[in-house]
Amino acid sequence: MPSLEFFRLKTREEVLAHYDRFVPVGVEELDLASAGGRVLAAPISAPEDVPGFLRATMDGYAVRARDTFGASVGAPQYLEIKGEVPMGVAPTRGVGPGETLRVATGAMLPPGADAVVMIEYTAEHPDGTMEVRRAVAPGESLLTPGEDVARGETLFPAGRRLRPQEIGLLAALGIRRLAAYKKPRVAIISSGDEIVPLDANPRPGQVRDSNAYLAAAQVAEWGGLPLMHGIIPDDFGALRQTLAAALMAADLILISGGSSVGVRDLTLTAIQDLPDSEILVHGVALRPGKPTILAALGDMRLKPLMGLPGHPASAAVVMEVLGRPLLLRLAGAIGHSPWGRRVPAVLSRNLAGATGREDYVRVRLRREETTLWADPVLGPSGLLSPLVKSDGLVMIPLGVEGLFKGEEVAVQLFGGC
């Protein structure tokens, strides 16, 4: 018999603490061109210097800086133009005292030169001399080898999500292939005798399989691969068989629906009947979202199963609050999006909290002059439309009786990864 403790509602922190048991899914090798948004599975060090050579960052003239000292519009210096450095090749000659070569942005500096005079501060004369109207310091308008990245430098740790700028830097280093964590495969199962497929015409008492579509879209947005496992009636054998198949196919199982007492019991029994299964959480201290289940399945590599509440708003909130961190854990992402998911706003009305539960209220953001208001969008958690009208969630912490109109709140935005 499960102990009483077993049925105590678990806090969000208690649920998240269980995630340490689950390890990132496997590794695959990817081409850099398709690695945007993916998570590195191994640290990357710079195999070479970037830039690889002394490089002009302006159009102008390669000079020895000391040759320009004292130059001004009133007292220019004159240097002898010895030609130009073509793009993409090493210069065939150097710059001696009193000499200069034309360079374009990105060209390699010739030996002897230690600065570039921008074209704006020069004039060319018919006798082949260049007039310098401004002194330059050594190092001006150029990049030194390794200034962007030095050879051997550790660039990124494992767990780093690759944004466009990371892709750009890896391209500059010639890193064409890299090891990334695979996208977690997420089996999505809908359960319930009342659920019918999208293309069915529901009879009275029946509803379409919307929660599975919502969860699948969240999974895809957060970098997972949703696998639709269809609709299972409230039948032990069918449920157990589908769970076993999902366990083979996926890294994470989401079972949606079954929030009524009888069906929830059926789901629990079917999970417990799988070999090496362990129910970790049964009921969470969240509102909405109480009838959430977390289990660990399998004997080799543990795989998580999350049982989502049947009400769409409850399921969506549980996915945001508990499902997303679990998916990112499996995806190997560390330090993911510490910013940007939370926007400060001012609450536009009083909100009462839920006793003994962390309360998540849907809000819509509204800008009025310089104030960003968070307008609560209320409605039972059986409805989808309040979720559609919302931009994010405001959390009322456990033990807080409520939040007041005019208080600054952190709005946890929907979306992003």
Add this chain to the structure above:
Amino acid sequence: MPSLEFFRLKTREEVLAHYDRFVPVGVEELDLASAGGRVLAAPISAPEDVPGFLRATMDGYAVRARDTFGASVGAPQYLEIKGEVPMGVAPTRGVGPGETLRVATGAMLPPGADAVVMIEYTAEHPDGTMEVRRAVAPGESLLTPGEDVARGETLFPAGRRLRPQEIGLLAALGIRRLAAYKKPRVAIISSGDEIVPLDANPRPGQVRDSNAYLAAAQVAEWGGLPLMHGIIPDDFGALRQTLAAALMAADLILISGGSSVGVRDLTLTAIQDLPDSEILVHGVALRPGKPTILAALGDMRLKPLMGLPGHPASAAVVMEVLGRPLLLRLAGAIGHSPWGRRVPAVLSRNLAGATGREDYVRVRLRREETTLWADPVLGPSGLLSPLVKSDGLVMIPLGVEGLFKGEEVAVQLFGGC
């Protein structure tokens, strides 16, 4: 001869004003399962009510609310249990005065019932009666037909990006196919004699094609389809031929590189040599990003071309500030992400602005107790690493001399769509 006006740097607003000329790319029909993140090309109205029937939102008993009036723990009411409503079917009998039927969450209410008593407030007796310990009001713990969405209601306008909750609502309505704007195809061309492919071993004076990879990753992140058109040497014929091919294949052309005077002129000449081409912008009042080009190409449907600066940080900023809105315009997205891309933070040092230009400074966000600091990440725009160390951009407006340490700034975050 182009007028002097032509060469005046254009402000961001002046550049954006040109985007009205370009229309969203074509429309395609999509399955709902692959429509997450896509943009609706036509408004959607509800073809039916959701829910379609009177539906219990709690496990309990379907009752006539008036039969529970006055019930309390001390003075319960008693109703006769007439059976239960199975899930997914219409009840075969109604609830008369003094009667009740068991219902689970999601079940259809029987005729006569107008409320659900939660199981927590009841007890069943061996004689087949149910004890009610709490009065319920009509409508309690149920959803009425059309309460979520009413038939005929306009749900979403064209231009709405579909988040997971929109997908869920469309699923509930049985909308399996929908019209979405196609993903804009974006041709990416790198130009420059010094640019070599990723797998080449650059000789002195050569650099790898990193800007194209950076731009492609941005395009993909923002919902476009990057098409790599390779590296073109600084040769008029090759450039013109590639531009003509890109114009056939893509909805938007990005040409990266060519920030040196000579090459920029070559790019401009090649664009002008295309039939029905018009240079709209040549030089923008942004720092970094000045040598940006915007052109309109083609005679039937105008297609935009954007010439990006050669320095990686300049190209990345121009893409964020000017490229992203252009891509979203072509993608048909309206009212995209008004929130969440900007996070308020406190500047950690003084910043001087750029005379006559809107100045974009890379910043890294750092939380210290309750303060979110924006730390400027300085460095020449020829470097990639400062971009990699940054979370977003702070803009110093045109005409503002600078920003002060301790000032609150809006950080425009990288990423998202």
